[in-house]
Amino acid sequence: MESIKNKISVAPMVDKTDRNFRNFVRMINKDVTLYTEMITAQAIIKGDTDYILGFDEVENPIVLQISASNKKEAYEAVKIAEEYNYDEINLNVGCPSDRVSGNAMGAYLMAFPELVAEIVHEMKKATKKPVSIKHRIGIDGKGVLPDSFDRTLLDRYEDMLNFINITEQAGVNKYIIHARIAILAGLDPKENREIPPLRYDEVYKIKKEKPHLHIEINGGIKTVAAIDEHLKNVDSVMLGREIYDNPMILSEFGKYYDKEINITRKEIMEKMLSYVEKMEENGNRPHLFLLHTHGLFHGVKGSKYWKREINDSKAGSETLRRLLLEVE
Numbered sequence: 001m002e003s004i005k006n007k008i009s010v011a012p013m014v015d016k017t018d019r020n021f022r023n024f025v026r027m028i029n030k031d032v033t034l035y036t037e038m039i040t041a042q043a044i045i046k047g048d049t050d051y052i053l054g055f056d057e058v059e060n061p062i063v064l065q066i067s068a069s070n071k072k073e074a075y076e077a078v079k080i081a082e083e084y085n086y087d088e089i090n091l092n093v094g095c096p097s098d099r100v101s102g103n104a105m106g107a108y109l110m111a112f113p114e115l116v117a118e119i120v121h122e123m124k125k126a127t128k129k130p131v132s133i134k135h136r137i138g139i140d141g142k143g144v145l146p147d148s149f150d151r152t153l154l155d156r157y158e159d160m161l162n163f164i165n166i167t168e169q170a171g172v173n174k175y176i177i178h179a180r181i182a183i184l185a186g187l188d189p190k191e192n193r194e195i196p197p198l199r200y201d202e203v204y205k206i207k208k209e210k211p212h213l214h215i216e217i218n219g220g221i222k223t224v225a226a227i228d229e230h231l232k233n234v235d236s237v238m239l240g241r242e243i244y245d246n247p248m249i250l251s252e253f254g255k256y257y258d259k260e261i262n263i264t265r266k267e268i269m270e271k272m273l274s275y276v277e278k279m280e281e282n283g284n285r286p287h288l289f290l291l292h293t294h295g296l297f298h299g300v301k302g303s304k305y306w307k308r309e310i311n312d313s314k315a316g317s318e319t320l321r322r323l324l325l326e327v328e
């Protein structure tokens with residue numbers, strides 16, 4: 001099965017890209033590819049799968065991102081997820097978190113391409129859906145990788161190429177590349193998204209060298225102009241923080257889908273109101289959904305006021321109805 005060829009995707013973000021946020025994105029844009037948060041294979045195997053894996057039809061196209069450190073767990077988790085009909089399954093080889101690398105998952109796995117290939121091979125046995133990999137351009141594994149490694153700084157272009165050469169043998173044909181290295185010891189995840197410099201050229205180079213692969217670029221991309229520039233060099237673009245903080249940018253992406261998106265903030269608030277009313281009818285507190293909408297008025301008058309009202313833990317349909325009267 002072919003991987004998703006969509007031009008734009010919303011990055012997987014723990015505590016952000018949950019079902020509520022994904023529904024919010026769909027109120028603005030129906031086309032971009034969505035990702036779940038990273039879910040560990042163990043959580044899928046041991047957890048309440050409907051709660052962890054359930055999603056609404058409007059969320060398609062949607063990719064499930066898992067992390068796994070061994071092939072058995074990866075197989076079991078993907079087998080369970082098969083019931084839910086995700087469009088693609090993605091393996092996280094980019095997360096720098098101690099918790100994740102301490103468990104031999106995430107970016108740490110970049111040092112073990114053969115193991116990643118085995119994990120993917122098992123994942124592909126468990127699903128007919130395409131399997132993609134999200135990774136970094138390299139890692140600094142000093143203090144973390146075993147002593148048997150003669151080099152712990154795996155940040156050369158050739159290291160990434162080697163990782164891709166080996167893992168593509170397992171049948172991966174799409175790579176989402178966060179264009180900076182991950183420093184496994186000494187930086188926290190937030191710093192690891194800011195401090196290592198972006199090296200977009202190396203992602204472009206991979207696409208040139210391996211034109212048969214679908215290469216998606218990620219990291220620090222914030223504008224349509226930047227997206228257009230990247231699309232001259234790679235197949236697709238993934239944005240994370242900018243979409244979370246400034247969701248109206250999603251309305252500028254119509255051009256990638258041959259359409260215009262003219263939705264106003266007021267119309268989005270009306271959709272939010274219906275969603276919140278349904279949550280309340282079902283006895284669910286809308287607080288966590290509303291938190292995800294904090295960026296709706298980003299860069300325009302009223303942004304601070306909106307955030308304050310929405311962040312109130314008691315905010316709900318009443319709040320939205322009142323705010324709707326205040327917007328033009």
Ligand SMILES: Cc1cc2nc3c(=O)[nH]c(=O)nc-3n(C[C@H](O)[C@H](O)[C@H](O)COP(=O)(O)O)c2cc1C
Pocket residue numbers: 011012013014015016037038065092094095134178193218219220221238239240241242
């Ligand atoms: C709060 C937060 C949580 C994240 N969680 C994940 C995750 O679960 N899986 C993953 O592959 N990347 C995760 N990332 C990294 C993003 O997917 C993305 O690679 C990174 O933010 C760079 O893209 P950006 O500059 O467009 O935000 C997370 C980023 C943030 C800000």
